[in-house]
Amino acid sequence: MAEKTLYSGGYIPKDFQGHYEEIDFDFGDKLTLRLPRLNKESSRELMTFLKARHGQIQNLSVAKIIEAVDKTIKQLLDKEHPLRRLAQQWLPVITGYDEEVIRLGLTRYLKRFEAHQLHRFLSADFADPAVLEGFRPGVSGGYVKAQAMPVSCHIWAGNVPALGLWSFISACLVKSSSIGKVSAAEPLMTGLFARLLAENEPALANAFAVVYWQGGEEETEKTIYGMADVVAAYGNNETVEKIRQKVPITTRFLPYGHKLSLSVIAGEALDHVKIGDTLRRAAKDIVFYDQQGCYSPQVIFVEENDAISLREVGSMLAQQLARDEKRYGRRQLSFGEESSQRQWIGQCEIEMMERDESELFVSREGAWAVFCQKDIGRLGVPGTLNRTISVVSFKNIEELSDFLQKMRKILQTAGLAVPTEKLFAWSEFLANEGISRICGLGEMTLPQAGWHHDGRHSLMDFVQMVDLEYSAEQQGVLYSTTTD
Amino acid sequence: MNQEMESIKKELATFIVQQTATEEEYERLALKIFANQFRCNQPYRRFCQQKGKTLRTVKTWRDIPAVPINAFKETTLSCIDPAEAGAVFMTSGTTTSVRGKHYHPDTEIYDLSMKTFFKQMVMQEFEHIKMGVLFPDESHMPNSSLAHYLEVGAKAFGIGKTNFYIKGEDIDYETLTADLKAAMAADEPFLLLGATYSLARVMDYFEEKKEKFALPKGSRLFDTGGFKSYKQQMTLDEFYDRLSETFGVPRGRCINMYGMTELSTEYYSKSSQEVPAAMYGPHWMRTRFIDPLSGEDVPKGECGVIVHYDLANYNSVIALLTEDMGYEKEDGFVLLGRVEGSEAKGCSLSLEEFMKAVGSDG
Structure with a gap:
């Protein structure tokens, strides 16, 4: 050895x-x-x-x-x-x-x-x-x-x-x-x-x-x-x-x-040409550092659309996580973490006992889990980190309000896959609900330089601003040796 | 109750009173009860189907899908119409306000299970014994399975009137002291049963009064439930040392019971000489220790999440996935308490907060 x-x-x-x-x-x-x-x-x-x-x-x-x-x-x-x-x-x-x-x-x-x-x-x-x-x-x-x-x-x-x-x-x-x-x-x-x-x-x-x-x-x-x-x-x-x-x-x-972070996927990002790429990026945010960062998503909101059902989105995301697992294996969990995950899966299973429309995809070894939840009002604990995530459907932007308001004090990053036409509407909405960072899907774990972490000034917090007011300058003139 | 349930109940009663059971006998009855639960209990059927488990794929008792105990809070797990249940036991609901409900058609099987194994593990050589109970009686806690359990025990095995010393928040020390002294005067063995934290309170009280007892030979002490919220947390060794000293009963005759509202049968330790003591269940129960994610059995002696299979749960579900961990020891197992949940290492959010495990020397 x-x-x-x-x-x-x-x-x-x-x-x-x-x-x-x-x-x-x-x-x-x-x-x-x-x-x-x-x-x-x-x-x-x-x-x-x-x-x-x-x-x-x-x-x-x-x-x-x-x-x-x-x-x-x-x-x-x-x-x-x-x-x-x-x-x-x-x-x-x-x-x-x-x-x-x-x-x-x-x-x-x-x-x-x-x-x-x-x-x-x-x-x-x-x-x-x-x-x-x-x-x-x-x-x-x-x-x-x-x-x-x-x-x-x-x-x-x-x-x-x-x-x-x-x-x-x-x-x-x-x-x-x-x-x-x-x-x-x-x-x-x-x-x-x-x-x-x-x-x-x-x-x-x-x-x-x-x-x-x-x-x-x-x-x-x-x-x-x-x-x-x-x-x-x-x-x-x-x-x-x-x-x-x-x-x-x-x-x-x-x-x-x-902190709690989340992703939003608009219907436009789910057409048959784009969906593969969209979900690859969604999975990347989950896989990098196994959601241990404050900026990692714990829930993905998916807009309801005619092209693809929530269940299919969940299933495809699960497949992507399975592929990623082969390339970027998840770290070994502690017994406590495994048990947390087991309990979270248990909660999802209990939810499914009552409702047909929910669906859970779990890897056999427990390396990832995707829980599809149609009813946003019933969204409980969205995930338990380590590649576990809830995928929740919505029709209108406003439906997210109740959840976001409940979580307001801990909200941080939102990863978006929405078209330009809707980008600012979404950003205004999310900013209003308490999100402090909005980025593209797939970029959640990599804040850009100058990021205002949790909405604060990264640099400003380490200085004290000192004001030298005009009055001091003015009076200085009175006592200056060069005064007339 | 339909015919199938009646037939199961009858068969179960016979099964419980027989001395032991072979693996085949256990398997046969377990699968029969499972089949009925699969058919009659819609939420459970859905749970099984989502796991790809059906009557065809479940071939041994180990294949029977175990339901997370929280399910008793969120859904109805009952083969009969809950409105027709003869008894409903509820969990104390410490962590959330929602209380889990366990429906029983009647308490015949529950009582039979209780009495049969209580006789073996607690009464042992005695047919009857003078008892005292540190718990409210059933009329004050109508939905408590423990209150019911103690009442059944007192009725079946007590001599004369059994006193229940807890009234509301108060302990009736006067009656308790009188009972203890009477037992000593008559030189008759006494069985004091109670919740662990109540016994701890009583010990504090007697210590303050500088009072000690020497209960007659054959006496025994029974505790259940662990500490939960009692202010004075002590190690198990300290607890049993003090218990033994306060009442003059050797630690070998201090018995711990582990039960859950979601079960219909209890586990017992044989003695508290060594702690944590191994817990034992009867032949209509099986216990597994699993890896939380794979669901496979952990190697013998290693720590795992506890899964109970209790045939006396013939109306609800026989297989239960707990949030407790433990490991196999001798023919029984050691219970380590609640699994210590993961705490997020940094600023990402882990929403669950679990009670700390009572021990971790697994």
Whole structure:
């Protein structure tokens, strides 16, 4: 048997002299990932250090930061680069996702952070990104500056590989130093990126830390949340709520909790020429990362039409999922996940005991399941992730309202396959119901650069806008040495 | 009840009272009951057909499709017209407001099943015993299968008047203490039966009063239901240690019962010397442990989702898919409680929230 590999991950600022512990994460008999682990004392030291060194990143221009991030991304896109190879080798072991899904997913995702895309991030949040460098003339007189929050804290989830990069790079772009806690479910990628970035731009080497601490360690968490200027928390509502209780009211809190996403397929996308392609894209959203992302669909709404019945759509989607399963196998589920799926299937079966028009398609090994539900009013738990989905028919757009209103607080992405003529009507409707991101079917798991995650400003949340009002400027004139 | 049902009921009664049953005998009766349920129970027939299971394809009792227990909440599982049911037991409905309904034409089979196996597992050498029950009586909980069960037990095996100590939210400690003392004075064995959490409350009460009992030889203690919501969660070892200490009954004579509204038969442990103890069912019951997705039996001794086959469920469905997990041990099985549901790792939504499993050392 091959020997178990030990890899030291995470990132500690280059000149940090304090003491910290380490923790090992074991992934089967193949990999041990060693990470810096904070306790009350080390977290205080590290936070103090980051705050003290914030000037270094603060003095760097955005252009320099973009250059460094871009260089790092290009290295990670290079399939021969040792760290890219390392990521590709170990991410499947760590996360259980199919190798091919990781390879494709990682490339697609990393490309979101190339230089030209980073400019898109900036313009999405700032009309004039130069406000990040200093005071710029404001539209209504006076001047305005985007002042970085000195230290941002990120609590990342591990549902999707490299997920942490989004907020890590966002904070970095606006010159905020970061302390990030990786999830035990994917503790590799952000640390690896941080390490490479620090090598590429020495001025960034003391601007962040990627570490671990045990969730719930009261003293450590209080220290970190108390000293941080922003806390961004990713996870299920329960986790996020627990964190919120520990964040002082004076600290900005960015909760990214539970979300529900959905797809809509119009009749026009179901004619016999287009349907195959439509369902291939619908399946892609389900298959990529086994619906573990907040942007992954759990229900597909299908417009009733003369060409094809709901049952046929469900059956064809099931066939597509079966084909995809052969190419991109689903990750191994835990007993708990399997049981959840069994119970969800049980609920579908119970529903069918009462009604003839419902239909369930399940793979023999339970690798996917499609539940066709004609009556939108009876839609219960739409799915239980891991390639389980409800396909529900509707006649008019308004029929979706009741369901969407019930789910309003957790809605996020809608993947659409609708014709141009209806695109804006759908978008207006969905926006009104609480959807914050609308994309093409098949693209749900890949938000575009500059995405307003959960409808928020990715970058803006890590800065404080400072207004230098006209009155100060005016009065300055009074006291100026050059005054007449 | 139609003729077929009458004939099944008669055959079942004979089956229950016979000492044991061969696999062939079990199979024959199981398939006969299944065939009747398939024919008379439309939702169940639809359920089977959707799984491609029909009278032709179901060849052994293991092929009989197991219905998820939640179905009792959403649909009517009964061969007879539910309006004609002589008894309806309802689930307590802890997680949702909808309560599952289990229809029984009458309680003859239920009672026979209860008495036959209770005699063997709880009464053992005794024909009758002085009893006390820590549960409300049936008149206060008319749809509780447990209240009915305890009432049947008291009537069939109790000596004199059996007291039910729970009135509403209160426990009648006075009568309980008097009964315990009377048993000690008369040196007559006593059987105290109750819900686990009520016994826990009683132990707290006596501890506060600094009162302990030494029940006469032959006495036994019976608990059922687990902890659910009682404030003081303790390990099984702590529970039985304290139980044994409070009442002076060795742990070997503490018996745990596992029952469900959706079943007509109960499982028992033989002792609580070692916990978790193996649970045993009678010869008209079978238990399987399956892989949740494939539905295949897990290898012997490995953890699986529990499927019950209870022939005494002749009116509803004999095969039940639970949300409990367990594993085979000796000739019985260990119950580990509710399956711990999956929790989404990140921000994607997993809508279900399951009760935590009581143990996970499977």
